[in-house]
Amino acid sequence: xxxxxxxxxxxxxxxxxxxxxxxxxxxxxxxxxxxxxxxxxxxxxxxxxxxxxxxxxxxxxxxxxxxxxxxxxxxxxxxxxxxxxxxxxxxxxxxxxxxxxxxxxxxxxxxxxxxxxxxxxxxxxxxxxxxxxxxxxxxxxxxxxxxxxxxxxxxxxxxxxxxxxxxxxxxxxxxxxxxxxxxxxxxxxxxxxxxxxxxxxxxxxxxxxxxxxxxxxxxxxxxxxxxxxxxxxxxxxxxxxxxxxxxxxxxxxxxxxxxxxxxxxxxxxxxxxxxxxxxxxxxxxxxxxxxxxxxxxxxxxxxxxxxxxxxxxxxxxxxxxxxxxxxxxxxxxxxxxxxxxxxxxxxxxxxxxxxxxxxxxxxxxxxxxxxxxxxxxxxxxxxxxxxxxxxxxxxxxxxxxxxxxxxxxxxxxxxxxxxxxxxxxxxxxxxxxxxxxxxxxxxxxxxxxxxxxxxxxxxxxxxxxxxxxxxxxxxxxxxxxxxxxxxxxxxxxxxxxxxxxxxxxxxxxxxxx
Amino acid sequence: xxxxxxxxxxxxxxxxxxxxxxxxxxxxxxxxxxxxxxxxxxxxxxxxxxxxxxxxxxxxxxxxxxxxxxxxxxxxxxxxxxxxxxxxxxxxxxxxxxxxxxxxxxxxxxxxxxxxxxxxxxxxxxxxxxxxxxxxxxxxxxxxxxxxxxxxxxxxxxxxxxxxxxxxxxxxxxxxxxxxxxxxxxxxxxxxxxxxxxxxxxxxxxxxxxxxxxxxxxxxxxxxxxxxxxxxxxxxxxxxxxxxxxxxxxxxxxxxxxxxxxxxxxxxxxxxxxxxxxxxxxxxxxxxxxxxx
Numbered sequence: 001x002x003x004x005x006x007x008x009x010x011x012x013x014x015x016x017x018x019x020x021x022x023x024x025x026x027x028x029x030x031x032x033x034x035x036x037x038x039x040x041x042x043x044x045x046x047x048x049x050x051x052x053x054x055x056x057x058x059x060x061x062x063x064x065x066x067x068x069x070x071x072x073x074x075x076x077x078x079x080x081x082x083x084x085x086x087x088x089x090x091x092x093x094x095x096x097x098x099x100x101x102x103x104x105x106x107x108x109x110x111x112x113x114x115x116x117x118x119x120x121x122x123x124x125x126x127x128x129x130x131x132x133x134x135x136x137x138x139x140x141x142x143x144x145x146x147x148x149x150x151x152x153x154x155x156x157x158x159x160x161x162x163x164x165x166x167x168x169x170x171x172x173x174x175x176x177x178x179x180x181x182x183x184x185x186x187x188x189x190x191x192x193x194x195x196x197x198x199x200x201x202x203x204x205x206x207x208x209x210x211x212x213x214x215x216x217x218x219x220x221x222x223x224x225x226x227x228x229x230x231x232x233x234x235x236x237x238x239x240x241x242x243x244x245x246x247x248x249x250x251x252x253x254x255x256x257x258x259x260x261x262x263x264x265x266x267x268x269x270x271x272x273x274x275x276x277x278x279x280x281x282x283x284x285x286x287x288x289x290x291x292x293x294x295x296x297x298x299x300x301x302x303x304x305x306x307x308x309x310x311x312x313x314x315x316x317x318x319x320x321x322x323x324x325x326x327x328x329x330x331x332x333x334x335x336x337x338x339x340x341x342x343x344x345x346x347x348x349x350x351x352x353x354x355x356x357x358x359x360x361x362x363x364x365x366x367x368x369x370x371x372x373x374x375x376x377x378x379x380x381x382x383x384x385x386x387x388x389x390x391x392x393x394x395x396x397x398x399x400x401x402x403x404x405x406x407x408x409x410x411x412x413x414x415x416x417x418x419x420x421x422x423x424x425x426x427x428x429x430x431x432x433x434x435x436x437x438x439x440x441x442x443x444x445x446x447x448x449x450x451x452x453x454x455x456x457x458x459x460x461x462x463x464x465x466x467x468x469x470x471x472x473x474x475x476x477x478x479x480x481x482x483x484x485x486x487x488x489x490x491x492x493x494x495x496x497x498x499x500x501x502x503x504x505x506x507x508x509x510x511x512x513x
Numbered sequence: 514x515x516x517x518x519x520x521x522x523x524x525x526x527x528x529x530x531x532x533x534x535x536x537x538x539x540x541x542x543x544x545x546x547x548x549x550x551x552x553x554x555x556x557x558x559x560x561x562x563x564x565x566x567x568x569x570x571x572x573x574x575x576x577x578x579x580x581x582x583x584x585x586x587x588x589x590x591x592x593x594x595x596x597x598x599x600x601x602x603x604x605x606x607x608x609x610x611x612x613x614x615x616x617x618x619x620x621x622x623x624x625x626x627x628x629x630x631x632x633x634x635x636x637x638x639x640x641x642x643x644x645x646x647x648x649x650x651x652x653x654x655x656x657x658x659x660x661x662x663x664x665x666x667x668x669x670x671x672x673x674x675x676x677x678x679x680x681x682x683x684x685x686x687x688x689x690x691x692x693x694x695x696x697x698x699x700x701x702x703x704x705x706x707x708x709x710x711x712x713x714x715x716x717x718x719x720x721x722x723x724x725x726x727x728x729x730x731x732x733x734x735x736x737x738x739x740x741x742x743x744x745x746x747x748x749x750x751x752x753x754x755x756x757x758x759x760x761x762x763x764x765x766x767x768x769x770x771x772x773x774x775x776x777x778x779x780x781x782x783x784x785x786x787x788x789x790x791x792x793x794x795x796x797x798x799x800x801x802x803x804x805x806x
Contacts, residue, residue, distance in 0.1 A: 036769030039543055039761055044535035150533065309726050310523030345733075353762050362535040459518035479520050 041355075044362040046149045051139040053226050056087040059095055059249065060232035062102035063242025069094040074251070076223060079146035080359050080368035080403040088225050091248040096217070096257040099246040103188045103215040104263055106243030111215050112185055114241075116172030119210060123168035125238040126231075130161040130203075133234065137227055141199055142359045144226045146368030146404070147322050149360050159484055160203035163502075166486035167207035170507060174212065177504050183511040185213030186289065187265030190258045192279075193228075194271045195221035195370050196325040196426075202228045204501045205268055206245060212510035214266070217246045219258055221271075223371050225249040260286065268509065269293070270327070273424070273450075273495050291499025291509045293327065293491055295424040296452030298473065299445035300330035300481065303438075304338040306457035307479065312346045315430070318455060318481040320354065320408050323369055324428040327496070328453035330481055332421060333410075333432045334441050340434045344412055347432075348393050351408050356397055369404040369427065378406050378427035385411045385420040385431070416447055424450065438463065442470045451493025455481045474500070516695065517730075519687040519723055528718035534758045541754065542792050545785045547769060548753040549576055549583055553611055553742065553777040555590040557710065563598035566591055568806035570602035577786050577803075580793065586782070587771035588641055592617075593634040600638035611641035611676070615666060618680070618709035620645040624662055631669045641674040642666065643777075645709060646693060648683045656696055663700035676704035676742055676775075681720045682712040690720055694727040698739045704775060708745035715745020721756055725763040738768075744777025750788040753781055 056073065058065040070092030076085045091099070111119075130137065137160075138152040147156075174183045189209045193201035198220055209216050220228035232247045248254060252275075259267055259282050267290040269279050276294040283290035300318055302311050318330030335343045359367035369375045386392060390411040399405040410430035414421050420431045435441040445454055454473040456464050464478040474491045477483060484490070489505035491497060499509045536544055554573045556565065570589055577583045588609035589599050599610045612634035616622035631642055644666050650658040667675055677697035681690050697705050705724055708715035721743045728739045743756050753776055760774050768774060783803045791797050 034770055034772050035767045036773065037543070037547060038766050039547060039757065039769055040540065041534065041536060042538045042540040044537050154533075305518065307518045307520035307523065309517070310520035310527070313523055313527050362533075459520070480522060 041363050043358070045358065045360050046139060046142075046153075046362055048139040048143070048360055051136040053086040053140060053143070057089060057225070057229045057249070059089045059091055059099070060229065060236075060245075060247040061095070061099045061243075062105075062246065063236065063240075066098070068092065069098070074222070076144065076225065078143050078403075079223075079370050080400070082402055082404075085143060086226065088229075088249045091219075091250040091254045093257045095248055096254060096261055099217045099248050100188060100190075100258075100261050100263040102243035102246055103217050106241055107185075107187055107215040110241050111244050112213050114213070116174065116213075119213065120168045120171035122238055122240050123164050123171060123207060123210060126234055126240075127161050127164035127168060129234040129238060130157065130164065130231075133230070134158070134161070137199060137230060139360070140226045140230060142367070144224045145195065145198060146359050146370055148364040148367045149362055150364065151322060156197055156200045159486070160200045163200075163203040163207045163486045167211040167506075170504070171211040174507065174511065177507055178511070178513050181513045183212070183507075183513050186510060186512060187214060188263060189214045189216050189266045189268060189510065190261065190264040191216060191218045191268045192255045192258065192271065193218065193220055195224040196322060196327070198224040199227035199231060201270055202231055204270075208501070208506045209268075209510050210244065212507055214510050215244050217248060217258060217264070219248055219250060219255050222249075222251045259283070264288065266290070266510065268499075276497060289509070291491075291501070292497035293499070293501060294452075294495060294497040295426075295450055296327045296329065296492065296496050297332060297422065297424055297448045297450040298328055298330045298453040298455065299332045299334050299448075299471075300455040301334045301435075301441045301445060301457065301467065302336060302339065302343060303456075303458040303460075303463065304336040305459050305463075306339070307459055308339060308342060308346065310479070311457040312343065312350050314455065314457065314479070314481040315347060316350055316354070319410075319430040320366055320428050321482055323366060323406070325370055325374070325426055326482070328475060328482070328490075329426075330453070330455050331425060331430060332445075332448075333430055334435050334444055335432065336441070337434050337436055344393075344432065347410065351393070351395055351410070354395060354408055356395065356399065356405070356407070358400070366408060366428065369406050372404055374426065375404040375406060378425055378429060381420055381423060381425045381427075382409060382429055385414070385418065385429075388415070388418050388420075390414050390418065390420070416444060422448065438467055442467060446470075446472045449495040452491075452496035453477070516692055519691050521687050521719075524687055524723055525719045528722045528759070531722070531758050531762055532718055532755045534755075536754045536758070538792070542789060544754045544757050545750055545789050546583055548750070548757060548776060549586060549782060549785055551771045551774050551776055552586040552782060553588045553590045553744070553775050554586045554782060555710070555744070555777050555779050557590070557592060557613060557617075561592060561595055563595065565806075566595045566598045567602045570599055570608070572782070572804065572806045573608045574603065574606045576782055577789070580789060583786070583789065587775055590643060590777060593630055593637065593639070596634055596637035596639045609640040609674070610638060611643055612637075612639035613643045613645075613709075615644040617643070617645050617678075618711040620647050621649065624665060627662070628665060628669050631666055635670070635673055639673060641676060642670050643676045643678055643706060645678045645680060646697065648680055651684070651689070651693060656692070659693075660696045660700045663697055663702065667701035674703045675701065676706045677702040678706045678709055678744075679724075680709055680712060681707050682714045687719065687723050690723050691727050694724050695731065698728065698731045702739060704740040704742045706742035706744055706775075706777070710745035710777065713746070716743040716747055718755060718759065722759050722763065725759055729764050738773060740773040740775065742775035742777055747776055747778045747781050748784065749781070750785045753785060
């Protein structure tokens with residue numbers, strides 16, 4: 001806070017746009033100077049009493065709920081209150097083995113020979129069930145992750161359903177997707193997903209795998225297993241043949257057992273670059289096909305001819321969406337010098353209007369950090385920004401007493417060599433830098449080991465096309481950010497991974513061609 | 514800052530997100546009272562009569578006799594010929610008399626005639642003038658002409674409040690809305706106003722959002738606070754609350770005041786009163802229970 005005040009003082013010392021132009025005389029107002037009334041929003045919690053999680057969840061293996069052979073369970077908590085949510089089975093090596101065997105049986109006996117139109121029928125059923133149970137899924141997603149209900153309701157759940165609808169459409173048209181080839185499934189897909197978009201990531205993984213005729217063993221993240229388990233319920237109710245989808249919960253050991261299990265034909269992983277590299281090593285050793293969707297440190301580039309207010313919205317959305325727990329978050333902001341001061345001022349002003357609080361409140365913009373470990377990591381990196389002496393701006397609102405919370409924050413005058421400019425923070429922290437020419441912007445944007453996404457803001461179409469083509473990133477947005485559609489491929493360059501998910505490209509990693 | 518481009522997709526998305534704010538219970542009651550206090554209760558019809566205006570003025574001063582917490586509206590808005598009646602009916606009340614002028618709604622008359630009309634309205638006792646810009650000149654790119662005309666009306670108005678109607682439904686793009694807003698503010702408008710209500714589309718959330726952003730930037734640059742008036746097509750309490758949300762989340766609560774924000778409407782007040790009665794009694798009542806003037 002002290003640092004923030006210091007920043008404010010420094011700002012007052014300089015010439016700002018406002019002070020510079022106030023000199024031009026304007027007629028004094030004919031109206032009295034008055035202040036409006038305070039108008040706080042009343043709390044508006046989403047009704048959730050009907051949708052609380054079960055007391056305990058077992059493993060979903062071979063179409064049945066089975067107790068873990070390990071006999072162990074772990075607790076998941078609501079990160080916004082630290083209250084326990086439910087008990088979840090911890091799958092050991094024997095459970096992973098059982099799941100892979102179930103997947104193998106389902107693959108050999110039924111699924112690989114089942115007509116594409118039949119696979120499509122099941123996928124459509126799953127998609128419809130997700131839509132029908134969307135409120136329940138949104139509430140549980142919000143409870144489990146700490147994300148605002150508004151985002152779970154308007155983004156996670158509808159997009160998860162959209163992926164199933166989309167890939168259902170491809171299931172009987174694979175030959176048209178790859179003309180001249182005869183695509184066939186790979187077999188058993190082992191899939192490990194992260195905690196930032198639990199149901200959506202499950203959909204990204206399961207939908208294309210099933211459409212292509214593979215069977216699946218999916219491991220959701222340790223801190224956010226609930227919606228994947230509800231998806232298991234949905235899959236059971238959709239009458240999918242036993243063992244086509246198996247969902248096993250657990251920690252890193254469970255993931256390790258799955259990745260190295262001899263019965264698995266393909267690995268798909270979304271998560272940290274560190275774990276991704278370890279998985280890549282294992283898969284190289286085992287000669288196992290693998291796709292990785294890893295970290296990012298995306299640059300958002302704002303030119304001086306950009307639509308500034310919408311760009312500021314885009315930056316806010318790009319870095320603070322889902323508390324910054326987004327691999328494609330726009331965590332570096334490159335601003336052309338003539339508009340730097342304006343953008344920083346507007347960014348601060350807009351950031352102060354963000355509503356941080358109970359995730360289930362329909363008016364909450366920013367929820368809780370997903371775990372204590374993540375909160376510590378964010379704090380550590382922010383400290384490194386402070387230590388480097390970078391001016392810090394943050395929201396001034398009150399935070400709840402319990403739970404894991406972090407104020408939306410940005411640093412200015414950041415150097416490319418700073419840790420906050422190089423390392424993925426995976427939290428609501430933005431690093432602002434400036435540039436003068438388009439070439440410099442491209443240079444700085446590409447100066448990162450990552451390459452998942454990027455954004456360009458300019459009202460000039462030709463400039464957008466020229467700059468976006470030079471950015472080494474799997475997804476580049478122009479005059480928008482964080483836009484997703486099942487028909488659009490998503491994936492990384494460099495240390496952000498390889499392979500694409502979404503679109504016709506998302507079929508390729510699950511097929512022999 | 515003055516003419517920064519506007520991205521239509523981004524602007525509409527932001528407006529749509531703000532429209533999902535959930536305004537319940539206390540916030541709804543406070544918001545609806547605020548909306549009524551910011552209201553320009555309007556009648557702009559060829560068939561208006563002094564009696565009709567008289568009735569409207571009664572309602573303006575005491576919108577719901579059963580609920581003393583409902584404030585009077587900000588102003589009554591009429592044609593110049595009815596200003597005398599409105600002024601007489603509102604004698605001694607805080608409710609202002611606003612008059613449309615400058616060849617409302619088209620603005621297609623000589624400047625001389627427009628100024629004469631403004632003069633007549635003021636002479637009859639109008640406290641506020643709602644003028645229209647010359648959209649013909651604006652769309653032809655004769656921005657100086659538009660500015661000069663507003664400045665001329667401004668000069669004629671002396672101390673009366675000047676609201677400048679951009680008629681955004683005829684401007685075509687958000688860029689044009691921003692440009693027109695800026696011209697009006699520089700030429701001395703006290704309020705920039707979306708629409709006449711005679712053209713569809715009238716007020717929309719994205720248009721209002723852009724005008725609020727322009728007014729905010731203008732305030733930042735010049736220190737002068739210009740208000741925003743939304744008008745036309747706002748019929749439900751829910752819509753009114755959405756506009757209040759836009760003001761709160763772009764300019765801050767300090768601008769939630771009739772000095773800085775107005776809603777021009779005729780039937781909106783009935784829905785607002787019905788919603789307030791519902792919050793008070795717990796049950797919806799038929800529209801028949803609310804006087805229609």
